[in-house]
Amino acid sequence: MVKFLKPGKVVLMLQGRYAGKKAVIVKNYDDGTSGRAYGHALVVGLSKYPRRVKRKDSKEKQAKDKRLKCFVKMTNYNHLMPTRYTLDVDLKGVVTPDVLDNATKKVEAQKKAKKLLEERFESGKNRWFYQRLPF
Numbered sequence: 001m002v003k004f005l006k007p008g009k010v011v012l013m014l015q016g017r018y019a020g021k022k023a024v025i026v027k028n029y030d031d032g033t034s035g036r037a038y039g040h041a042l043v044v045g046l047s048k049y050p051r052r053v054k055r056k057d058s059k060e061k062q063a064k065d066k067r068l069k070c071f072v073k074m075t076n077y078n079h080l081m082p083t084r085y086t087l088d089v090d091l092k093g094v095v096t097p098d099v100l101d102n103a104t105k106k107v108e109a110q111k112k113a114k115k116l117l118e119e120r121f122e123s124g125k126n127r128w129f130y131q132r133l134p135f
Helices: 059-065 097-101 105-121
Strands: 009-013 022-029 040-049 069-076 080-086
Touching: 009 040, 022 069, 040 105, 069 097, 069 105, 097 105
Parallel strands: none
Antiparallel strands: 009 022, 009 080, 022 040, 040 069
């Protein structure tokens, strides 16, 4: 069987709090680990998408609308739906599996991931990743 859930692959979350949100695989575990005996992946996703910016709005309102919010999560493969897209943002150095053990480390990783994803959004690349799914 071909392994297609690789780092950088864009997936949709199917279950839980972030159902319907887009995420990117950072690290995959096809054979599982000692703690999780099933195939799973470390993902970083958008829990809050940036809103549309209008030219007539003030600079403060535009800056507020451009903000996004991230989540970092270990997710079972059954709860992911892969897409044909990939996102080439280097999140490996920012988000590691040991980040999930400590709440403060997780928050710091979320902030760093948010910064990287906001930079990508500002550059105008991968617009489809930053748009909410219409359902």
